[in-house]
Amino acid sequence: MRKQVKPRLVSAFFCNSTSQGDRGKINCRGVFTTFLAWAYPTSIRNWQAILTLHNLPKDTTSISVAISRAYGKKTTLAAADIQRGKQDFGSIINIPLQYQFDKEGFYTVHFSIIGSTNVLKVPIKVTTMPWPQFTKKQIQFLNDNLSILHSLRVNILCSNCSRPFNFEESVLPDTKLADGVLPFPDSGKIECESCGHILYVKDIQGQLRNSIKNAVSEAIRGGK
Ligand SMILES: [Zn+2]
Numbered sequence: 136m137r138k139q140v141k142p143r144l145v146s147a148f149f150c151n152s153t154s155q156g157d158r159g160k161i162n163c164r165g166v167f168t169t170f171l172a173w174a175y176p177t178s179i180r181n182w183q184a185i186l187t188l189h190n191l192p193k194d195t196t197s198i199s200v201a202i203s204r205a206y207g208k209k210t211t212l213a214a215a216d217i218q219r220g221k222q223d224f225g226s227i228i229n230i231p232l233q234y235q236f237d238k239e240g241f242y243t244v245h246f247s248i249i250g251s252t253n254v255l256k257v258p259i260k261v262t263t264m265p266w267p268q269f270t271k272k273q274i275q276f277l278n279d280n281l282s283i284l285h286s287l288r289v290n291i292l293c294s295n296c297s298r299p300f301n302f303e304e305s306v307l308p309d310t311k312l313a314d315g316v317l318p319f320p321d322s323g324k325i326e327c328e329s330c331g332h333i334l335y336v337k338d339i340q341g342q343l344r345n346s347i348k349n350a351v352s353e354a355i356r357g358g359k
Pocket residue numbers: 293294295296297298327328329330331332
């Protein structure tokens with residue numbers, strides 16, 4: 136009797152985004168092992184897992200993905216069904232993942248083949264970043280050079296009802312916001328007017344301030 140070939144999880148890594156490459160290949164942008172966070176709970180982070188499997192059978196292979204703290208309870212992140220390509224020995228797939236981290240530290244992403252004991256665990260770290268502060272000199276510089284990035288807008292959808300919220304972060308005092316554009320709340324959260332869901336926006340505000348800080352630091356260094 137021929138021994139049944141069992142599918143096997145070989146490797147997994149994470150990246151910010153993917154696109155379809157030539158001949159079934161996957162192009163990855165921004166491979167990473169650590170999430171940078173400016174506040175908790177973080178904004179809902181979206182990323183891609185790139186997973187390699189060998190020995191795929193002819194029929195469908197089902198994968199499940201979960202996340203946990205070191206010894207914590209697992210939360211399901213995604214499920215995926217894989218069909219083997221005709222000439223493939225193995226298969227590489229991307230699985231979109233989404234999670235809101237509630238504290239810093241190490242997490243484990245668990246990949247498993249349904250109906251098998253084969254599990255692949257990949258650690259991921261969440262690191263807290265200092266809140267981006269601006270010196271008097273930097274604010275003065277931005278006031279004198281208004282063409283340099285000093286404000287950023289972001290469109291956030293309520294994760295419950297998809298109502299859009301348009302926020303703007305400006306590091307210059309006295310910035311007038313356009314109609315329909317909201318300043319970030321001091322509390323770091325906002326209640327959706329349509330459904331009552333709480334959106335946590337402090338982490339996104341920190342990301343925007345960090346981008347502005349990088350831009351102004353670079354402009355000052357560059358002697359602009
Ligand atoms: Zn809502």
